[in-house]
Amino acid sequence: MNAGPVVEDVLRVLLRHRRAPRGEDAPGPGAFDAQRAQIGAAVAAGRPIRLVLPAFPCKSPNPAKRSLQKSGSGCWGCEERWEHRSMARPRVTTKTKIFRIEIVLVDVEPTVRRVVEVPGEASLAVLHEVVQDAMGWTNSHLHEFEIDGVRYGLPDPDWDTGTLDEAKTKLFRVLAAGDDAGYVYDFGDNWHHVLVVDAVTIPEPGVRYPRCVEGQGACPPEDVGGVFGYSEFVDALADPDHAEHAERVEWWGSDRFDPHHFDLVATDRALERLAGASATARS
Known part of the structure; x- marks a missing residue:
């Protein structure tokens, strides 16, 4: 596989978690040159890349996070584990079942939702990537699925948390038409999503999967402070007189943010990297 994009993705996460406090120089583009070759070799060999990311001074507008930082307890939303694992992209054939899934960000106004179509042979690890790209998140925090009371995600090798490996679980084995799943992203901001399988269909000839076919609302900024922090962010940004x-x-x-903005073309394009080989021909 082409290791280049993955290497840059890992370095992006490292840079994100090495941000400097205001007034200090932030890490530059060459801050992780020494790790670049090691990461590339690991990706090329198919080995997982696991990072334990240290806490950094918290810039989140979330008051709870700021108070924890000031108290010396650290920011519980900033210290976490992150892992990249090579994932098989599902091959789409005429026998593949396509899952049409609506994703809704819970308790957020205005509504943030996406409708995606994903091959049933995709793993939950691939579905996680679909959710991230379709919603507009940056995959910089932990996440977890919950389906019928069972949790799926990245098992911690040091602790038995009861979390099953999402990379070993196929979508079609745990969900069917009419079923729903929970998905939580960022255990600090605690973004809850509900995924509902609207339909299970056959692939359209010549169509690339996964794809995004519908949506509305802008994705909240990362580390904005969850549902409450996002509401305050939108109000404060829109009102020059706000405290x-x-x-x-x-x-x-910037003082510009449109919570209603959604670009279907750009969102669907973001999913291109997840597309597997297709054996369906355009009729």
Whole structure:
């Protein structure tokens, strides 16, 4: 496989978790040159890449996170594990079942939802990537699925948490038409999603899967502070007289954010990297 994009993805996560406090120089593009070759070799060999990311000074608007940082307890949303594992892309044939799944971000206004179509042979690890790319997240935090009371995610080799390996679980084996699943992203901001299988169909000739076919609403910024923090962020950014307007503008880097924005073409294009080989021909 081409290791280049994966190497850059891993380095992006490292850089994200090495951000410097304001007033100090942030790590530059060459900050991890020494690791680049090692990461590339691991990817080329198919070995998993597991990172334990240290806490950094918390910039989140979430008051709970800031108070934990000030108290010396650290920011529980910033110290976490992250792992890249090579995943097989599902091959689409005429016998493949296509799962049409609606993804809704719970308790967020305005509504943030996506409708995606995913091959049933995809693993839950691939479905996780689909959710990340379709929603607009950056895959920089932990996540977990819950289906029929069973949790799926990245098992911790050091602790038996009862979490089953998402990479070893196929979508069609745990979900069917009409079923739903829970998906939590970022155990600090605690973004809850509900995934509902609207239908199970056959693939359309010449169509690339997975794909996004519908959606609305902008994805909240990472580390904004969850549902409450996002609502405050939107209000503060839109109102120059808001007590936290200047602080939020500095944090975001702009006074512009449209919570209603959704670009279907760009969202669907983001899923291209997850497409497997296709044996279906256009009629």
